Amino acid sequence: MTQSIISVEKALNLPNTIFIDVRSESEFLEASIPGSINIPILKNEERSVVGKVYRNESVEKAKSLGLRYASYKLEEIYKRIMELERNYDNIVIYCWRGGMRSKSVCNILNTLSLRNVYRISGGYKAYRKFVFDFLDNEIGKFKFIVLHGLTGVGKTIIINKLQEMQIPVMDLEKYAKNSGSVFGDLLFEGSSPSQKEFESLVFNSLYYNSSNLIIVESESKRIGSMNVPEPVMKAMEDGYHILVETSIENRIENIYNDYIKNDSAINDKLIRCIKHLKKSLGTKTVEMLTEKINSGDYRYVIEFLINNYYDPLYKYSIKKLETLDLTIKYDKIDDAVDSVKNFIKKHF
Structure with missing residues (x-):
């Protein structure tokens, strides 16, 4: 079993890979890495509520609320990723900045011993920068x-x-x-x-x-x-x-x-x-x-x-x-x- 942080470039060059976007549905619909599937850890409404708590109350309260929303989805997320593992050699998970959302999913999968699970360093934001840099240079x-x-x-x-x-x-x-x-x-x-x-x-x-x-x-x-x-x-x-x-x-x-x-x-x-x-x-x-x-x-x-x-x-x-x-x-x-x-x- 391998679980690690990976750069955008290395992720794009892994063989037989599935990209999993754990952002909300609306974020995924706006744009994603081509070929990704969406398994949101926070739904649209939940993400909105967590964001308001983050801005108006505290970071800790927002984290706690996010964990509460995520907890009831973890079993279903695990089942879906287990199904994907049968067909893919590598699983690459990302959120917006490669932070709490993708990290929490990877930690669970790591604990449950899923093999070859990677988290993109910097998330989708890093992917966008990679695209721009490639086109420019x-x-x-x-x-x-x-x-x-x-x-x-x-x-x-x-x-x-x-x-x-x-x-x-x-x-x-x-x-x-x-x-x-x-x-x-x-x-x-x-x-x-x-x-x-x-x-x-x-x-x-x-x-x-x-x-x-x-x-x-x-x-x-x-x-x-x-x-x-x-x-x-x-x-x-x-x-x-x-x-x-x-x-x-x-x-x-x-x-x-x-x-x-x-x-x-x-x-x-x-x-x-x-x-x-x-x-x-x-x-x-x-x-x-x-x-x-x-x-x-x-x-x-x-x-x-x-x-x-x-x-x-x-x-x-x-x-x-x-x-x-x-x-x-x-x-x-x-x-x-x-x-x-x-x-x-x-x-x-």
């Missing part, structure tokens, strides 16, 4: 290949196919659960992450990347409600730049397959989103497009938006690119994937 080791192109050219499809081939990618839209437009959230289930969670996913894609190469789709600073970390934006600007082009027919089919093909409830979603374009396109145009959606003429709507909304919006940003390292014009998407692979072989 280590991102220079990576060379980014940035895919540019108009809406529907298949940049995300290319990234997904490259990832299937074990080529390192950073899928910022997937992390943000938003593709960065008025229709941005239609491709993703569930709510968007917090900014902290988004930054952790960006960090993971770099930290666990064994090469110095990473493929990413061109993005603006903001994706939905997420802000891309400044060091990442700078690394993208300094990377290789590939422009992807294809026919309007291919672009329409790519968008149709992504957004519409497998969603039987797509009409209401599209109409909800398209109403946000009244200012850009005018009320009559939005009403016309709504009629087309209701009649199932999706390809008309896609082509109209490409020509009258998206291309005018994004052609300017593409023209601003000072240098392009490669332009890919494809008929079949697999040809574009092969072109990117060949570029990688040439430069790496």
Whole structure:
């Protein structure tokens, strides 16, 4: 049996590890180490009460109250962690600062002789500092290949196919659960992450990347409600730049397959989103497009938006690119994937 304090870096590199966040539910929902599970030692309401006692009365009274709240949960916490121990070689426990909450759980597990239980020194706060320090100081080791192109050219499809081939990618839209437009959230289930969670996913894609190469789709600073970390934006600007082009027919089919093909409830979603374009396109145009959606003429709507909304919006940003390292014009998407692979072989 081993129970000890461990640094963030060592914790992130332990094999077959489960991270257990013992903070309250609301703290966990705001952000956690990716892959963690939440086993709170203090519930939301209990943590609030303990905090008030800490601020208004005394530290000792707050500790005593915290222990009272925690005591009735210890058996259940032990049972849950015992179940996890069957599947994981290492158990890493953390709270906000690596203090009383995580320490008390580790002490109990230590007393009950659970093996390979670790507590993160400095807790989640130390993890956040580690993420920031890595992005600030280590991102220079990576060379980014940035895919540019108009809406529907298949940049995300290319990234997904490259990832299937074990080529390192950073899928910022997937992390943000938003593709960065008025229709941005239609491709993703569930709510968007917090900014902290988004930054952790960006960090993971770099930290666990064994090469110095990473493929990413061109993005603006903001994706939905997420802000891309400044060091990442700078690394993208300094990377290789590939422009992807294809026919309007291919672009329409790519968008149709992504957004519409497998969603039987797509009409209401599209109409909800398209109403946000009244200012850009005018009320009559939005009403016309709504009629087309209701009649199932999706390809008309896609082509109209490409020509009258998206291309005018994004052609300017593409023209601003000072240098392009490669332009890919494809008929079949697999040809574009092969072109990117060949570029990688040439430069790496």
